Amino acid sequence: MTSAISVSGLVKTFGPTRALDDLNLDVQTGEVHGFLGPNGAGKSTTIRILLGLLRADSGTARLLGGDPWKDTAALHRRLAYVPGDVNLWPNLTGGEVIDLLGRLRGGLNKARRAELLERFELDPRKKGRTYSKGNRQKVALVAALSSDVELLILDEPTSGLDPLMEAVFQDCINDERERGRTVLLSSHILAEVEALCDRVSIIRNGHIVETGTLADLRHLTRTSISAELAGPPNGLTSMAGVHDLVAEGNRVKFEVDSDKLDPVLKQLVSSGVRTLTSQPPTLEELFLRHYEDTK
Amino acid sequence: MIGTLHLVRLALRRSRILLPVWIFFLVFTTLSTTTALEEVYGTQQSRALLGATANANSAFLAMLGPLHDWSTLGGLVAWRWGVFAGLFIAIMALLVVTRHTRAEEEAGRTELVSAAVVGRHAHLAAAVIVAGGTSLLIGVLQALVLIGKDLPADGAWAFGLSTASVGLVFTGVSAFTAQLSENSRVSNALAGGFLGVIYLLRAAGDAAGESGPQWLTWFSPIGWTEQVRSFGDNRFWVLLIPLAVFVVLVGTSAYVVTRRDVGLGLLPTRLGPAHGKIGTPFGLAWRLQKGSLIGWSVALFVVGVIYGSVAQAVGQMVEDNPTLGQIVQQIGGADAMVDAFFATVTQLIGLISSIYLVQAVLRLRSEETSFRAEPLLATPVSRWGWVASHAVFALVGGAIVLAFAGLGLGLVHGLQIGDVGTALPKMLGAALVQLPAAWVVAGVALVLFGLFPQFTGVSWAVVSASLVITLLGPALQLDQWALDVSPFTHVPKYPDIVAGPLLWLSAVAVVLLAAGFAGFRRRDLTT
Ligand SMILES: Nc1ncnc2c1ncn2[C@@H]1O[C@H](COP(=O)(O)OP(=O)(O)OP(=O)(O)O)[C@@H](O)[C@H]1O
Numbered sequence: 001m002t003s004a005i006s007v008s009g010l011v012k013t014f015g016p017t018r019a020l021d022d023l024n025l026d027v028q029t030g031e032v033h034g035f036l037g038p039n040g041a042g043k044s045t046t047i048r049i050l051l052g053l054l055r056a057d058s059g060t061a062r063l064l065g066g067d068p069w070k071d072t073a074a075l076h077r078r079l080a081y082v083p084g085d086v087n088l089w090p091n092l093t094g095g096e097v098i099d100l101l102g103r104l105r106g107g108l109n110k111a112r113r114a115e116l117l118e119r120f121e122l123d124p125r126k127k128g129r130t131y132s133k134g135n136r137q138k139v140a141l142v143a144a145l146s147s148d149v150e151l152l153i154l155d156e157p158t159s160g161l162d163p164l165m166e167a168v169f170q171d172c173i174n175d176e177r178e179r180g181r182t183v184l185l186s187s188h189i190l191a192e193v194e195a196l197c198d199r200v201s202i203i204r205n206g207h208i209v210e211t212g213t214l215a216d217l218r219h220l221t222r223t224s225i226s227a228e229l230a231g232p233p234n235g236l237t238s239m240a241g242v243h244d245l246v247a248e249g250n251r252v253k254f255e256v257d258s259d260k261l262d263p264v265l266k267q268l269v270s271s272g273v274r275t276l277t278s279q280p281p282t283l284e285e286l287f288l289r290h291y292e293d294t295k
Numbered sequence: 296m297i298g299t300l301h302l303v304r305l306a307l308r309r310s311r312i313l314l315p316v317w318i319f320f321l322v323f324t325t326l327s328t329t330t331a332l333e334e335v336y337g338t339q340q341s342r343a344l345l346g347a348t349a350n351a352n353s354a355f356l357a358m359l360g361p362l363h364d365w366s367t368l369g370g371l372v373a374w375r376w377g378v379f380a381g382l383f384i385a386i387m388a389l390l391v392v393t394r395h396t397r398a399e400e401e402a403g404r405t406e407l408v409s410a411a412v413v414g415r416h417a418h419l420a421a422a423v424i425v426a427g428g429t430s431l432l433i434g435v436l437q438a439l440v441l442i443g444k445d446l447p448a449d450g451a452w453a454f455g456l457s458t459a460s461v462g463l464v465f466t467g468v469s470a471f472t473a474q475l476s477e478n479s480r481v482s483n484a485l486a487g488g489f490l491g492v493i494y495l496l497r498a499a500g501d502a503a504g505e506s507g508p509q510w511l512t513w514f515s516p517i518g519w520t521e522q523v524r525s526f527g528d529n530r531f532w533v534l535l536i537p538l539a540v541f542v543v544l545v546g547t548s549a550y551v552v553t554r555r556d557v558g559l560g561l562l563p564t565r566l567g568p569a570h571g572k573i574g575t576p577f578g579l580a581w582r583l584q585k586g587s588l589i590g591w592s593v594a595l596f597v598v599g600v601i602y603g604s605v606a607q608a609v610g611q612m613v614e615d616n617p618t619l620g621q622i623v624q625q626i627g628g629a630d631a632m633v634d635a636f637f638a639t640v641t642q643l644i645g646l647i648s649s650i651y652l653v654q655a656v657l658r659l660r661s662e663e664t665s666f667r668a669e670p671l672l673a674t675p676v677s678r679w680g681w682v683a684s685h686a687v688f689a690l691v692g693g694a695i696v697l698a699f700a701g702l703g704l705g706l707v708h709g710l711q712i713g714d715v716g717t718a719l720p721k722m723l724g725a726a727l728v729q730l731p732a733a734w735v736v737a738g739v740a741l742v743l744f745g746l747f748p749q750f751t752g753v754s755w756a757v758v759s760a761s762l763v764i765t766l767l768g769p770a771l772q773l774d775q776w777a778l779d780v781s782p783f784t785h786v787p788k789y790p791d792i793v794a795g796p797l798l799w800l801s802a803v804a805v806v807l808l809a810a811g812f813a814g815f816r817r818r819d820l821t822t
C-alpha cells in the first residue's frame with residue numbers, strides 16, 4: 001500500500017506558539033483516516049500545510065507523491081477540501097459556489113451534484129448570506145463530494161450538521177471509500193470516527209500521540225469489571241494492570257488493562273465467580289484520557 | 296437601551312486608535328491651515344486680490360465654495376477648509392457608524408451580544424453616541440483651536456459647530472443605510488454615494504452664478520455649513536436644519552430596527568440561480584468587483600460632467616470683469632485660466648480615483664481574512680492567478696474609471712465650445728495621465744498585502760496623505776520634499792503633458808506590484 005499523505009518531523013510556529021512540534025502522520029491510499037485531538041492541538045494547521053496555504057518551518061510533507069508547497073496547483077487538481085469555517089460570498093448562491101469550486105478543480109459530476117443536493121436537502125438557489133452554518137457546510141461538502149478527485153481533506157465537516165444530516169454524511173463517506181478515494185477526516189465526533197475511520201491519529205500539542213486502527217487503540221485501554229465472588233477476593237490488589245479497585249465484602253469493582261485481562265480473570269476464577277459483568281472499553285474513555293493529559 | 300453604555304465602551308476600545316487619528320487629523324489641519332493662511336494672506340491687499348479671484352473662478356467655487364468674507368483671516372479659513380472638513384468628518388462618521396452597527400451584525404457578533412442583556416436599540420444608540428460624540432468633540436476642538444489663534448469666538452464656534460453638524464447628519468445617514476442592506480459594504484457605498492451627491496449639489500449651486508440654480512446649495516448638508524457664513528454673518532440658526540435631519544434619520548433608523556430581524560436588512564433578498572456560470576478566478580473577481588467598478592465609473596463621469604460644464608464659465612467670468620481681466624491677460628488670458636482649471640480638476644479626479652484602486656486591491660485582504668480565499672486557493676488556482684484576478688481591477692479598472700471622468704469632462708466641455716472632436720481626446724488624456732500615480736498608490740497597497748498583511752490599513756493613510764499633501768500642501772506651504780511624497784505631485788500638469796514622469800511613475804508601480812506579488816507567493820495565509 002502506498003501513502004497518500006506522509007508527513008514527518010513537521011514543525012510550525014506562530015510567533016511564540018509552537019502549533020506543530022515534530023509531527024508525523026501517515027495516511028494510506030484508499031483509507032478513511034480519522035484525525036482527532038483537543039481544540040488548538042494543530043489539526044487545522046496540519047491540514048493547511050498539506051494544502052500549501054501555510055509553509056512549514058521544517059520537516060517534510062508529501063501529498064499524493066508531491067510537495068504541497070511547490071506543486072500546489074497540480075496537487076489541487078486531485079483533491080477537494082472542506083474547511084472548518086465555511087464562509088460563502090454573500091451575493092453568490094450555493095449552486096453558483098458549488099459550480100465555481102467544481103469548475104476550478106476541473107469539472108464536477110453533474111449527476112452526483114444533483115443526487116447530493118437531494119440527499120443533503122440543500123436549496124442551491126439561496127444567497128450565501130442567508131444560509132445557516134450547517135447549510136454553508138453542506139455547500140462545501142456537495143462541492144467537494146461531487147468532484148472526481150482522489151483525496152478528500154475534511155476539517156470538521158459536520159460540526160454544524162444535525163443528526164439526520166450526520167447520517168447522510170456518513171453514508172456519503174462510505175460511498176467514497178467504495179469508490180476507492182482517500183479521506184482525511186478531522187473530527188470531534190467520536191461516533192462518526194468510530195463508524196467511518198479505518199485508522200485514526202490522535203494529535204496533542206502539535207504531536208501525534210497515538211495512531212493505528214480502532215482495534216489497536218482499544219487494546220491500549222481498560223476494561224471495567226464488576227463481580228460477585230464466592231469468597232473474599234485475594235491477591236487482586238497486588239496484580240499488575242488492576243486499577244481503581246473497590247472491594248465490599250465479596251463484591252469487587254475494578255478496571256484492568258486490556259492486555260492483562262487473562263491473568264486477572266484467572267485470579268478471579270480462583271476465588272469462585274457468582275456473577276460477572278464486564279464493560280468493553282469505550283472510545284470516549286480512550287480519547288478523554290488523551291485529551292485530559294493536555295491539561 | 297439597556298447595555299448601551301457597555302457597548303459605547305466596547306466601541307471606544309475597538310476604535311481606540313482610529314478615533315484619535317481622525318480627531319487629530321481634523322483638528323491639526325484646522326490649525327495648520329489657519330497658520331499657513333495667516334502667513335500668506337497677512338495683508339488686506341493680498342486678501343482682497345484672493346477674494347476677487349476666488350469668487351470669480353468657477354473651479355474654486357465648485358471645489359471650495361464661495362469666499363463670503365475675505366476681509367478677515369477667519370473668513371479665509373472657513374472658505375479654504377470648511378467644505379473639506381465637512382467631507383472628512385462625514386467620512387469619519389459614516390465609517391464609524393457602519394463599523395459598529397451593520398459590520399458587527401454581519402460578523403454575527405450582534406447576535407452574541409444581543410443574547411446577553413442588551414436592549415434592542417443599544418447597538419444603534421452606541422454607534423450614534425460614538426460617531427455623534429466624536430463629531431461634536433472635533434467641532435469643539437476646532438473652535439478652541441481657532442479661538443487660540445485669536446480669531447473671534449462667535450465665528451470660531453459657528454465654524455466648529457458647522458463641521459460637527461455634517462458629522463451628525465452622516466451619523467444619521469449611515470445609521471439609516473445600515474438598516475437597509477445586510478452588507479456593510481453596501482451600507483458604506485450608499486452613504487458614501489449620498490455624500491458624493493451632496494458635495495456635487497453644493498458644487499453645482501456654488502458655481503452656478505447669479506442666474507443659475509444657486510438654491511441647490513440649500514439641499515446639501517455641506518452647503519448648510521457654507522450658509523452659516525462663519526466669521527461673517529454667523530447665522531447659527533442654519534444649524535437647526537442639520538440638527539433636525541439628524542433627529543429624523545436616527546429616529547427612523549431606530550424605528551426600522553424594531554421592524555426587522557437581526558442580521559437581515561429592509562431590502563429583501565431573493566432566490567438566485569441554482570447553477571452558476573462562473574468558472575475562473577477572474578469570473579469571480581468580476582462578480583465581486585463589478586458593482587464597485589460601475590458605481591465609480593458613473594460617479595466619476597458625473598464629476599466630469601459637472602466640472603466640465605463650469606469650465607467655460609471660468610473664462611467668461613474673468614472676461615466680464617475688467618480689473619480681473621488685466622491680471623488674467625498677464626497670466627495668459629482666459630484660455631490659460633481654463634487650462635489651469637482643468638489641471639486642478641484632473642488632479643482632484645486622479646486623487647479620488649486612487650481611493651477606488653486601493654479599495655479594489657484591498658478586496659484581496661478582506662477575502663483572505665473572511666476565510667473566502669482559503670477554499671479558492673485549495674483548488675488549482677495559483678496564488679498568482681488569484682491576486683492578478685483582483686489586481687486587474689485596480690490596474691485596468693483604474694483606467695476605466697479615469698476614462699469615464701475624462702469622457703464626462705470632454706463631452707460637456709466640447710459641447711459648450713462646440714468642438715467635441717478636440718476637447719474629448721484632450722480631456723481623456725488629461726484624466727488618464729493621472730493613472731501612473733494612482734497605480735503607485737495601488738502598488739503600495741499591494742506591497743502591504745503581500746509583505747505586511749496585518750498592516751494593509753496603512754494604505755488608507757497613504758491615500759489620505761496624498762490627498763492632504765496635494766490638495767492642501769501648497770496652502771500649508773509644505774517643503775518641496777514633503778510635496779514630492781505624493782505621487783500626484785509628479786504628474787505633469789495639463790496641458791503640458793510630458794512622458795518622462797509618467798514612465799518612471801509606471802516603473803515604480805511595476806516594481807511595487809512585483810514585490811507585492813512575490814511577497815504573497817511566499818507567505819502564509821493569515822487572518
Ligand atoms: N494564524 C495563526 N496565528 C497564530 N496562532 C495560530 C494561528 N493559527 C493557529 N494558531 C495556533 O496554533 C495552534 C493550533 O491551532 P489549530 O487551528 O491547528 O488547532 P485545531 O486542532 O484545528 O483546533 P480546533 O479543534 O479548535 O479546530 C493553536 O494554539 C492556535 O492558537
Ligand SMILES: [Mg+2]
Nearest residue numbers: 043044084155
Ligand atoms: Mg481546527
